[in-house]
Amino acid sequence: MRVALLIALAPALFAAGRLELFHAPSGGAETPVAGIIDLASAPVSDSVSVRFRIRNVGDGPVTLTTFHVKGVGFSSMGAPSLPHIVAAGTNVDFTVRFSPPDYGSYSALLTVNSTTYVVRALGEAAVAVFHDGRVLAAGDTVDFGRMERGSTLKKTFEFRNTTAQPLGVGRSTLTGPQFFFPAGTPTPYLQPGDAVGFEVEFRATTSGVYKERLIIDRREFWLTATAFDPPLPRPTVVIESGAIRSGEQGRVSVRLAQRAGVKAKGTIRLEFQPSGEAKDNDTAMRFTTGARSVDFDIAEGDTVVRFGSQEALTFQAGTTTGTIVFTVEAGGFTDRASVVVAPEAVRLEKSSATRTTSSIDVRLTGFDNTRTLSGMSFTFYAANGQPLAGMPMRVPVVNAFSRWWTESKLGGVFGFHASFPVTGDISQIRAVEVEIENSSGNTRTERLTF
Amino acid sequence: MSRSIRFCTALLLAAAGFAQISMPLIGYYRDRSGALRPVHGVAGAFSPGDVLQTDVLSVAWSGSEGFAKTGGELLLLDESGISRRLGAPSGPASFGFLSNGKAGWVRFADGSCRNFGADCPSDLPSPPVLRLRLPEPVEGIEQLGEGWFLARGKEVIYAVRSRPDVDEAFELPEAGQ
Numbered sequence: 001m002r003v004a005l006l007i008a009l010a011p012a013l014f015a016a017g018r019l020e021l022f023h024a025p026s027g028g029a030e031t032p033v034a035g036i037i038d039l040a041s042a043p044v045s046d047s048v049s050v051r052f053r054i055r056n057v058g059d060g061p062v063t064l065t066t067f068h069v070k071g072v073g074f075s076s077m078g079a080p081s082l083p084h085i086v087a088a089g090t091n092v093d094f095t096v097r098f099s100p101p102d103y104g105s106y107s108a109l110l111t112v113n114s115t116t117y118v119v120r121a122l123g124e125a126a127v128a129v130f131h132d133g134r135v136l137a138a139g140d141t142v143d144f145g146r147m148e149r150g151s152t153l154k155k156t157f158e159f160r161n162t163t164a165q166p167l168g169v170g171r172s173t174l175t176g177p178q179f180f181f182p183a184g185t186p187t188p189y190l191q192p193g194d195a196v197g198f199e200v201e202f203r204a205t206t207s208g209v210y211k212e213r214l215i216i217d218r219r220e221f222w223l224t225a226t227a228f229d230p231p232l233p234r235p236t237v238v239i240e241s242g243a244i245r246s247g248e249q250g251r252v253s254v255r256l257a258q259r260a261g262v263k264a265k266g267t268i269r270l271e272f273q274p275s276g277e278a279k280d281n282d283t284a285m286r287f288t289t290g291a292r293s294v295d296f297d298i299a300e301g302d303t304v305v306r307f308g309s310q311e312a313l314t315f316q317a318g319t320t321t322g323t324i325v326f327t328v329e330a331g332g333f334t335d336r337a338s339v340v341v342a343p344e345a346v347r348l349e350k351s352s353a354t355r356t357t358s359s360i361d362v363r364l365t366g367f368d369n370t371r372t373l374s375g376m377s378f379t380f381y382a383a384n385g386q387p388l389a390g391m392p393m394r395v396p397v398v399n400a401f402s403r404w405w406t407e408s409k410l411g412g413v414f415g416f417h418a419s420f421p422v423t424g425d426i427s428q429i430r431a432v433e434v435e436i437e438n439s440s441g442n443t444r445t446e447r448l449t450f
Numbered sequence: 451m452s453r454s455i456r457f458c459t460a461l462l463l464a465a466a467g468f469a470q471i472s473m474p475l476i477g478y479y480r481d482r483s484g485a486l487r488p489v490h491g492v493a494g495a496f497s498p499g500d501v502l503q504t505d506v507l508s509v510a511w512s513g514s515e516g517f518a519k520t521g522g523e524l525l526l527l528d529e530s531g532i533s534r535r536l537g538a539p540s541g542p543a544s545f546g547f548l549s550n551g552k553a554g555w556v557r558f559a560d561g562s563c564r565n566f567g568a569d570c571p572s573d574l575p576s577p578p579v580l581r582l583r584l585p586e587p588v589e590g591i592e593q594l595g596e597g598w599f600l601a602r603g604k605e606v607i608y609a610v611r612s613r614p615d616v617d618e619a620f621e622l623p624e625a626g627q
Contacts, residue, residue: 246495247492247493247494247495248494249494249620249621282495283497283626284491284495284496284497284623285495286623286626287623288606288621288622288623288624289623289624290498290623290624290625290626291626308605309605310605314621316494316495316496316623317494317495318495319491319492319495349474349492349493350474365474365492366492367492367495395469397469397471400469400470400471401471404471408473409497410473410490410491410495410497411495413473413474413490413491413492413495414471414472414474415471415472415473415474415475416469416470416471417469417470417471417472418468418469418470419468419469
């Protein structure tokens with residue numbers, strides 16, 4: 001029984017892990033590494049980084065107890081703190097960075113537990129590129145920041161010869177027309193310890209995010225910048241008409257605080273706040289475009305919003321007393337202006353009276369912008385110009401008008417038609433005058449003859 | 451005489467036999483799309499109504515009667531809209547009214563005439579001349595209603611009220627959206 005148990009446990013007792021080193025480029029396939037590892041060369045003051053992988057290819061766990069990279073110009077990043085147990089089939093990744101302090105050949109020892117590898121690299125003689133007091137490594141990014149398009153951003157760089165021999169810059173190039181050297185292409189020749197500055201400017205006439213390369217010999221650095229549209233100047237609603245009465249058409253425009261430097265879209269709305277208890281059912285109160293809201297485009301250079309070929313919109317004040325409010329929205333701004341449509345006595349646009357053989361018809365067209373019509377009286381006149389006895393004759397129309405205001409969609413507008421049957425010699429009646437009352441006063445027609 | 455007055459007064463009803471309130475009709479017109487529409491309201495507060503007929507070529511309204519002409523029909527108009535449809539030669543037409551606003555005559559594009567209350571004149575009447583300057587040149591002037599003309603600009607249709615002493619122009623709004 002004891003023998004059988006030992007036999008059963010044997011596979012676990014004798015399972016062993018084994019660590020192997022691989023080159024593991026980001027996004028590429030890992031490849032095994034032998035005793036000597038050659039890294040790519042790096043310019044002086046620049047660096048090159050190579051990613052490695054320690055994989056446990058055995059069938060048991062292994063404890064990583066020793067890991068280091070020792071050598072001038074070499075360093076490692078990403079290694080775990082020790083000791084670290086690497087389970088079977090798993091791996092540990094780290095990066096070796098080579099940053100040569102001067103030109104020449106360099107080597108280091110990379111030790112993984114009991115195995116040591118030789119790492120070799122070459123430091124190339126090259127001028128260091130500095131920005132903001134920091135040396136740039138190939139692939140680094142310098143962000144120029146944000147600016148309003150059309151303006152300029154400038155950054156200062158510096159070439160430094162940190163080596164012990166004279167060095168030159170053979171080629172300085174900028175990709176993309178938005179970045180350029182304002183003082184010409186810098187290709188200096190520097191003695192050991194010498195430094196010289198150069199500038200790169202960014203200018204873009206269209207908004208966007210820009211990313212281009214600064215190429216110094218074989219090294220490339222990224223330059224980024226963002227150009228944004230200038231803000232839209234604040235729009236202001238201007239009621240060109242000043243005071244306005246019911247039944248009038250007015251003009252409203254939208255002016256900009258300064259010349260627009262950007263295209264934009266906007267909207268102007270007409271809203272109505274009726275006075276008293278009147279409803280906002282005045283379909284005539286709108287822009288002559290047919291709506292109470294009009295979208296518009298602002299073009300670069302505009303100082304006033306254009307509606308088609310016009311610099312103002314025409315609106316109808318309708319026939320209801322209250323306040324007309326214009327609201328413009330554009331570029332994140334909102335502006336309002338309002339105009340009060342004052343209450344007034346009933347206004348008649350057309351009045352007529354006709355006589356038939358048996359009746360007299362009176363027709364009135366007009367509006368009551370208060371919708372408070374409280375009485376209508378008729379005074380009929382005889383041929384001698386004197387009113388008939390019993391005049392004026394009041395006609396009960398208040399309820400009919402109240403219903404009309406409720407049903408109508410034309411604000412205070414009405415067309416009134418009354419027919420007065422007459423028996424007897426109707427030719428003796430020659431004229432009529434009509435008087436209408438509302439909360440703002442009385443209105444009287446001229447003498448309507450027939 | 452005073453007796454006569456008292457007599458009339460006694461017979462005049464104390465109240466109107468009937469009274470009604472309605473939307474005042476200014477007239478009919480052809481909108482930018484060529485559709486026939488009524489326009490209600492008062493001066494400066496116009497309210498175009500619903501389309502009565504599409505593809506209209508000519509329109510005129512006297513204040514009580516009117517015509518509209520489509521490609522192949524002559525439409526007779528009254529205050530409630532289209533009252534009759536008559537076959538007609540193709541093309542636009544010119545219209546005439548009697549002094550009381552009743553239909554007078556129609557002259558078609560082929561030169562033929564249809565008489566209603568009057569014969570076609572041998573020469574077409576001269577178009578009205580506006581006594582004001584509009585913001586833009588107009589392509590034509592039509593009779594919108596009694597005392598109203600319609601002046602058709604490139605961007606705006608103008609409603610012109612003609613009074614004995616002065617003409618007054620308004621913008622006729624587009625139909626509601």
